[in-house]
Amino acid sequence: MKTLVMFGSKSDANIYEPLKSRLLNEGHEVDFRMISVHRSPELLERELAKVDAQVVIAGAGLAAHLPGVIAAKLLIPVIGIPCAAAVGGLDAYFAISQMPFGIPVLATAPDAYGSAVDLLSRWGRLDLQYTFDSFNIVMERHKRGLPHFQMLLTRAQAIVDRTKIEMKISDRPVENALNICLVDINEQDPEAPMPYGPAARGSDEIRIFVPALSEQAYREAYAGVAVIRRVATVPGGIWTGINNVGNAMLAALQLANAQGAHAAFLTNAKKGYIHA
Known part of the structure; x- marks a missing residue:
């Protein structure tokens, strides 16, 4: 699989060097770039204009804006690796995962580059451009009546109504x-x-995890700590932002978009014409 790997700093070599090695060992074609989104925004713009990869893996620490900026420019999947430069990577994790609806980034746990490689392997085996025919939403049966889960299902239904792709709940x-x-x-x-x-x-099989919080907890700082503690307990986990089932569904469409079947919908969501 043709993979663009992009990091913002040499200080992240402990992540991107083993990441590149694993990708190459598993047969992926790797194009590596080191560009700071803050120090070289014009260079980043030029590089993104000529991307011909199937997927981007981008890593950054601290403010960690690089994966989100890339996702704002491209329709292909973007996997973000938070680098634990400070506070255990909590700052970078939320900077990467908490994207607005329409601009999905699939986040690993801090420093968990192996999760990104594993996702590419599963994606290649599933061949979603031919097999993706429904949004499989997984939730505990006894949680379905909770207000925040009802809210997430309402958001999911809004995308189902626009895409006409079936939603299955299990x-x-x-x-x-x-x-x-x-x-x-x-x-x-x-x-x-x-x-x-x-x-x-x-x-x-691919599993994209969506942290679900009640409306009250969503506003509290302590809940953010609870989220990162949960993320850390799921080895190999791939996550979207808190309560952002919409971006998880858009990421699924990106993974199934090899032939461009969902490009128009993804573009409209990115431009803010679609809400969920």
Whole structure:
């Protein structure tokens, strides 16, 4: 798979060097660029104008704007790796994952470059351009009546209504498919066992996790700490922003967009013409 790897600083070599090695060892074609979104915005603009990769893996620490800026410019999937330069990578994780609807970035846990490589392997095996026919929303059955889960389902339905792609709701991930897993964040015990974690190693399945918070908790700083603690307990996890089931669904469309079937919808969402 043709992969553009882009990082913003030499200080992240402990992440991008083993990342490049793993990608090459698994047969991916790697194009590497080091560009600071803050110090060289014009150079970044020129480089993004000529991208011909199938996917971008971008990493940054601290403010970590690079993955989001790339996602704002391209329709292909962008995987963001938060580099733990400070506070355990909490700042970078939220800078990467908390994107506005329409501009999805799939975030790994801090420093978890292996999760990005694993996602590419699963994506290649699934061949979603031919097999993607429904949004598989996974949530615990007894949580469906909670107000914040009802809100997420309403947002998901808005995308279903526009795309005419079926939505299936289940309490377990579907094998050999792309699953969007809603994860209720327990602020009191964020590391409690989850009903479903990452897909088994070697399986042909993708799981995108969406942290779910109540409206009240969403406004509280302590809830952010609970989210990052939960993220850290899911090895290999791929995440979108808090309550952002819409971006998880858009990321699914990007992964299934090899032939451009969803390009118009993705473009309209990016421009703000579609809301969820």
